[in-house]
Amino acid sequence: MPAPAVKICGLSTPETLAAAVQAGATHVGLVHHPDSPRHLTLDQAAKLRAQVPPHVQTVLLLVNQQPQPTLEAIAAVRPDIVQFHGKETPEWLALLRGHARVGVWKAFGLRDAAALERSRKYQGAADLLLFDAPANRLPGGNGLRLDWTLLAGFRPFMPWGLAGGLNPANVADAIRQTGATLVDVSSGVESEPGVKDAGLIRDFLRATQATVAPA
């Protein structure tokens, strides 16, 4: 099994962003959602984005934004990918994908097997589906796990990743049980909501690397 891609989401300081890059994160997430403790203004996000080296992908998180603010956010931050974490429709994502030079990820709250079936509607509209726990206090970043058994026999119809309640202690099990090739974490590498911990970020990356089978 090759090393999974790892997105550290909700980074908000130059120090923790540097820790994520140094530890081997493949993706860094910047949240633009005023209700979140990880919220960044577009100006703050653009400053952090400028610090990301070319081999790491910057993911900008947006929630239910109208088309014009979406395009303005993309122009201001210049992310590699936008992760849509609200009720964005496949039609809207497909339209954006045709216009903006940016990767499109769709977060999808996975409650049960029927929801997994419904997620098929994003095939062709997004580049990747990020399966997360269903929305709670926030649309994402709640530190809640989804039922991994839903993904145990999953036959992917498009690229996908796993999020929701992951942390350094459970991520290796999550990868083994689901076969995820991309994992995403926010709360599990924080000392308190919105405060990333460089040590936990390193522990998380180390735990994902421990799942690599020897050649």
Ligand SMILES: O=C(O)c1ccccc1NCC(=O)[C@H](O)[C@H](O)COP(=O)(O)O
């Ligand atoms: O992280 C947030 O505060 C957030 C706010 C609004 C929409 C999405 C948000 N995060 C999205 C992510 O990709 C998180 O990493 C993902 O939901 C997993 O979070 P966690 O369960 O806390 O690890």
